[in-house]
Amino acid sequence: MNSNKPECERDAETIRAPRLIIDAVDDHGAQLAELRDGLLSRPARIAPKFFYDEQGCALYGAICALSEYYPTRTEIQIYERCRRPIAAQLPPDGQWIDLGCGDGAKARDWLGPARVRRYIGVDFAADWLKTTLSITEQQFPGVDCLGVVTDFTRPFHLHPVLNDCPDAPPIFFYPGSSIGNFTPEDALSLLRSIRNHLDGDGRLLIGVDLVKDTATVEAAYDDALGVTAAFNRNVLRVANRLLDADFEPHRFDHRAFFNATESRIEMHLAASQGHDVRIGEHRRRFEAGETIVTEYSYKYTPERFCALLAEAGYGNMHYWTDERGWFGVFVAGAGSD
Numbered sequence: 001m002n003s004n005k006p007e008c009e010r011d012a013e014t015i016r017a018p019r020l021i022i023d024a025v026d027d028h029g030a031q032l033a034e035l036r037d038g039l040l041s042r043p044a045r046i047a048p049k050f051f052y053d054e055q056g057c058a059l060y061g062a063i064c065a066l067s068e069y070y071p072t073r074t075e076i077q078i079y080e081r082c083r084r085p086i087a088a089q090l091p092p093d094g095q096w097i098d099l100g101c102g103d104g105a106k107a108r109d110w111l112g113p114a115r116v117r118r119y120i121g122v123d124f125a126a127d128w129l130k131t132t133l134s135i136t137e138q139q140f141p142g143v144d145c146l147g148v149v150t151d152f153t154r155p156f157h158l159h160p161v162l163n164d165c166p167d168a169p170p171i172f173f174y175p176g177s178s179i180g181n182f183t184p185e186d187a188l189s190l191l192r193s194i195r196n197h198l199d200g201d202g203r204l205l206i207g208v209d210l211v212k213d214t215a216t217v218e219a220a221y222d223d224a225l226g227v228t229a230a231f232n233r234n235v236l237r238v239a240n241r242l243l244d245a246d247f248e249p250h251r252f253d254h255r256a257f258f259n260a261t262e263s264r265i266e267m268h269l270a271a272s273q274g275h276d277v278r279i280g281e282h283r284r285r286f287e288a289g290e291t292i293v294t295e296y297s298y299k300y301t302p303e304r305f306c307a308l309l310a311e312a313g314y315g316n317m318h319y320w321t322d323e324r325g326w327f328g329v330f331v332a333g334a335g336s337d
Contacts, residue, residue, distance in 0.1 A: 072176065097117065100176075
C-alpha cells in the first residue's frame, strides 16, 4: 500500500475494514451528566438522541412504516422524483458526511448519482455505525468508508478527517428533518458549525418538515397502533440502564400535540400518578400529570428556513417540495448567491 496516497484515493482492493474514529471531544461522562441533570430539572427533559438504543432504533423503523408517519416516505418521494436536479447542485467526487447516519440507507441511494468518492458516517451510536459502514463498503467497494463517533449536536470539528482528501469537497447530508429537534437558536448554531466546514464547492443537503394542518402532524406523532408511544416510553428504559434509575415506563402516558405558537410538535411523558423515582444517587418525585419533555420537532415554512440558512452564512440555495408542500429538501452552499 502506498502510504503517501490519500486514504480516499486508495484502490478498492487495497481498502481494509472501514475505519472508526472515536472523537476525543465526545465525553461519555458528560453525556450521562446531561441525561441525569435533565431528569432532575423542573420541568424534566431528555434529549431525543437518547431514544436510539437498539430497541429504540427498531421502534423508530416501525414508526417510519406507519401510514400516519408521512415525513420519511414524503422525503423519499422527493428524492426519487428530483434526484437528478438535486445531484446537479452537488459537487462530483466529494466526501459525503452522513450526520446521524443510522442505517445509512438514505445516503447509499446518493453515493452513485452524486459520484461520491468517500463516505463518512457520523453517529452517536458506535455499534450501529459499525454495521452501517460494513454494509456501505460491501455495496460500494470503490468508496472509501469511515465513521466518526461523536455528538454532533455540540460544536464539532471534522477538519482533520476532511483534510485527508483536500481535493474532495464536503457534502453534509442531514435528512429526516432532524434539524427540527433543535430550537431555532440551536439549529442556527448547528448550521453555522456545518457552514464552517464548507469551502467554495462544499454543500449542505438537508430535509426539513414543513408547516401543515394540525391533524396530520399530530397523527404522525401519536399513531393509532401506539408504536410512537412505545418508542417514547422506551427512553425511560435507556435512562434506567445508563443512570441506574428505576423508572417504570407503564406509569407514564405518551402525549404529543402541536404548539402553534412555537410551530412545533411536543412529545411528553406524563406521570399517570404521583410517585418517586431513583435516578442514581438521587430521588425525584413526579406528581400526577407532571411531564418529561422528550422531543420538540419544529416545523418551518420554506421562506423561514431559507432565512435561517442565510443567517447561518449560506448562499446559493435551492429547494424542492412534494406536491402537497408537506416536506422540503434544501441544498445550500458557502458564500453568496
